[in-house]
Amino acid sequence: MVTIYDLAKATGFSAPTISKALNGNGRLNKQTREKILKAAAEAGYKPNMAAKSLSTKQSKLIGVILEDVSMQRGFEHPLFGGLLNKFRQEIEMAGYDLLFLSKHFNGGMSYIDHCIYRDVDGIIVVNPIDDDPELENLAKSGIPCVSTNEFIKGVCTVVTENYESGIIAAHKFVEAGHRKIGYLSAPFREKSPAAKERFEGFVKGLKDCGIEFNQKNYEICESWTENSGSEGMKKLLSHCDDISALFVTCDTLAFGAISYLNEIGKKVPDDISMIGFDDDNLGMHSNLFLSTFRQNRDKIAELTAEMLLNQISGIPVPKIVRVAADFIERSSIKKV
Secondary structure (H helix, E strand, C coil): CCCHHHHHHHHCCCHHHHHHHHHCCCCCCHHHHHHHHHHHHHHCCCCCHHHHHHHCCCCCEEEEEECCCCCCCHHHCCCHHHHHHHHHHHHHHCCCEEEECCCCHHHCCCHHHHHHHHCCCEEEEEECCCCCCHHHHHHHCCCCEEECCCCCCCCEEEEECHHHHHHHHHHHHHHCCCCCEEEEECCCCCCCCHHHHHHHHHHHHHHHCCCCCCHHHEEECCCCCHHHHHHHHHHHHHHCCCCCEEEECCHHHHHHHHHHHHHCCCCCCCCCEEECCCCCCCCHHHHCCCEEEECCHHHHHHHHHHHHHHHHCCCCCCCEEEECCEEECCCCCCCC
C-alpha cells in the first residue's frame, strides 16, 4: 500500500506537505498541490477512509498543555516559548488553531473533560505538572497526543538528544585538559529524564576518555531555579573544592552557580570552567560567555506537528523521536 511517506520520497516534499495537499488544507501554492496530487494518482494512493470519515467531524483545534510548577518560567523558558511559536506556525498552515487546556477552567475541569467540551482534534503536551496521573488517562482516551518533554506511556515524545549532548560536554572539557570535573544536576524524574540522561551521557563521555567520574563531584539541586543553582553550587564546593570544570544540567542553574562563585571571589572560567544547557537569555550577563547547548526548537516543533498531524490522519508514529542539540562554544572553558 502506498503511504504519504512514499509520496514524500517520490516528490521531494515533506510528509506534512503531502498530507496538506491530499487533505485540501494548508497554505500550499497551486503548482505544489497539483504536483503532489498527480504523483498520488500515478502511484495509486488510497486514503485511509476511516481517518477520512473522522476528518469531516474535526473541530480544527489542537489542545496545548503548558503548566509551570517546577521551572517557574512559563513562555520565557528557552525551549517551550520558541517551540510553541514554531508549532503554531506549522499547525496553522495545516488549517488548525491552538487552544490552551487548563485545570483551572470552568471550576477545575479535567484535561479530558476540557478536550471533550472543546472537541479538540489533538493535544500537544509541552510541560505538564510533575507526575500528573491524568496524563496517562489522556493517552488512553484515543485523542491524538504528542509530548515534547514528558515521557508518557502510549504517547509519542519528541525530545532532545540529551545523552549524546552529555558525551560532547565531557569531551570538550577533557580536550581542554581538565581532569577534576563536576556535575551540578537538576532533580531527576522518571518521566522527564533530561537531567538523568545528560548526566549519564557525561559519565560515559568521561569514561571514553579514560576518566572515571568521582561521585563526590556531584550535587543535585532542589529545583530548576536560579536560587537552587546557587545553593547547589555552595553544597558542591563543600565536598569538592578542587574541581576545575563543571557541567550544569541547565543554564538557569548555571547562572545561580556563577552568582555564588562571584560571591566567594571565584570566576568562570579562571577558577572553574563551565558548560550549561539551553542557551538561555535569562541572564544575558552570563549568557554572553557561557558555553552551552542550544536545543533545536524549530526542528522539535516541526516534528511534533508532523507526528500529531499523522496521528490525526490515522498514520502510526514512533514512541520517541530524538533531535540533536547544537553545542555553542563561548569563553567559559579555559584550557589548563
